[in-house]
Amino acid sequence: MTKPAQITQSLRTWMDVFMHRSMRGWSQFAKSTGLSMPQFSILMQLHHKGPCGLSEISERFDISSAAASQLVDKLVQSNYLERAEDPSDRRAKLLRLSENGAKLVDDGIHERYRWMDELASKLDAGERVKVVEALEILTKAAQNLEDKK
Amino acid sequence: MTKPAQITQSLRTWMDVFMHRSMRGWSQFAKSTGLSMPQFSILMQLHHKGPCGLSEISERFDISSAAASQLVDKLVQSNYLERAEDPSDRRAKLLRLSENGAKLVDDGIHERYRWMDELASKLDAGERVKVVEALEILTKAAQNLEDKK
DNA sequence: GCATAAAGTTAAGCCCGCTTAACTAAAAAG
DNA sequence: CTTTTTAGTTAAGCGGGCTTAACTTTATGC
Numbered sequence: 416m417t418k419p420a421q422i423t424q425s426l427r428t429w430m431d432v433f434m435h436r437s438m439r440g441w442s443q444f445a446k447s448t449g450l451s452m453p454q455f456s457i458l459m460q461l462h463h464k465g466p467c468g469l470s471e472i473s474e475r476f477d478i479s480s481a482a483a484s485q486l487v488d489k490l491v492q493s494n495y496l497e498r499a500e501d502p503s504d505r506r507a508k509l510l511r512l513s514e515n516g517a518k519l520v521d522d523g524i525h526e527r528y529r530w531m532d533e534l535a536s537k538l539d540a541g542e543r544v545k546v547v548e549a550l551e552i553l554t555k556a557a558q559n560l561e562d563k564k
Numbered sequence: 565m566t567k568p569a570q571i572t573q574s575l576r577t578w579m580d581v582f583m584h585r586s587m588r589g590w591s592q593f594a595k596s597t598g599l600s601m602p603q604f605s606i607l608m609q610l611h612h613k614g615p616c617g618l619s620e621i622s623e624r625f626d627i628s629s630a631a632a633s634q635l636v637d638k639l640v641q642s643n644y645l646e647r648a649e650d651p652s653d654r655r656a657k658l659l660r661l662s663e664n665g666a667k668l669v670d671d672g673i674h675e676r677y678r679w680m681d682e683l684a685s686k687l688d689a690g691e692r693v694k695v696v697e698a699l700e701i702l703t704k705a706a707q708n709l710e711d712k713k
Numbered sequence: 714g715c716a717t718a719a720a721g722t723t724a725a726g727c728c729c730g731c732t733t734a735a736c737t738a739a740a741a742a743g
Numbered sequence: 744c745t746t747t748t749t750a751g752t753t754a755a756g757c758g759g760g761c762t763t764a765a766c767t768t769t770a771t772g773c
Contacts (some may be wrong), residue, residue: 422695422696422762426683426684426699427677429699429703430680430712432707453759468720468721469720476741479761479762480720481721483721484723485760486761486763498652505769506720507719507721529575533709534709540702545697546702548694548697552691557582558692560682561585594763599730601732618751626730627730627732628732628734630754631731633752637752638729653750654750655738655740657750687734
């Protein structure tokens with residue numbers, strides 16, 4: 416740890432470049448779908464965490480259940496979500512991505528990956544080895560950090 | 565290039581972890597300031613690209629000049645922005661961050677960096693060297709990619 | 714069984730961001 | 744000097760997201 420500032424600086428610079436670029440692509444895609452950001456986020460969440468009830472939506476996004484219900488309703492009407500009864504609790508609803516919704520999310524994810532793939536294609540073999548190794552270190556450290564909380 | 569999938573996979577995994585985490589912190593901070601996302605984005609943009617006129621705002625965010633004018637007006641009234649006359653063109657206004665606005669942006673950036681710094685602190689010396697090297701490769705490649713467009 | 718709690722829905726109302734349209738003022742073009 | 748273009752503001756109106764409040768339906772605690 417002779418130069419603690421170095422790693423900090425590298426991470427910050429990379430973060431700036433990376434955030435700037437990927438946020439741009441992300442919001443462009445969201446805009447192109449015609450969905451609002453909250454709507455889009457709900458689809459993404461359903462994708463990552465799987466089907467869930469409405470109460471989970473309202474908790475995770477920190478909005479009232481009324482707001483969640485309305486957002487979900489729009490997504491159901493746009494045919495991105497299916498809202499079924501939960502057989503184990505007839506009060507609850509089971510929300511899941513429709514075929515249409517799943518496709519949209521996949522497209523969005525693919526869009527986010529595109530730039531990364533392009534970036535990878537610019538690296539030579541030696542660079543790739545180094546990058547893979549470093550990213551595995553970072554990913555692992557990040558997951559440890561997350562788990563401890 | 566024996567395994568083209570490997571680097572792609574590493575980049576994607578890291579991206580998922582990284583995006584998830586930094587988006588969370590970012591939107592939490594935006595919320596805590598009481599500013600809307602468009603308002604916050606304008607401040608960030610002023611910080612990164614320096615003072616500019618209203619027309620640049622409307623172009624960069626792809627909104628009408630009326631919308632930009634209204635957003636800016638709120639930021640001026642909240643004392644985050646200064647709106648002065650451009651001495652070289654009396655039609656134009658010169659928008660710049662106020663002291664207050666600059667502080668807010670700095671806080672936001674610092675908040676975004678916090679997690680990265682924490683991450684860095686979990687690495688040992690050998691890992692840091694590798695990470696620094698890899699991030700420099702990536703950052704450089706990203707900047708090349710950007711310049712060519 | 715009955716009271717209470719929990720899951721969702723619906724409606725009224727608010728603020729926000731955005732657009733179009735009409736306008737003012739200043740610069741540029743002729 | 745007059746016309747046109749450019750920079751910005753203001754107002755009306757729309758749709759979106761959010762909240763609170765009132766309500767229905769189903770599960771749970773006692």
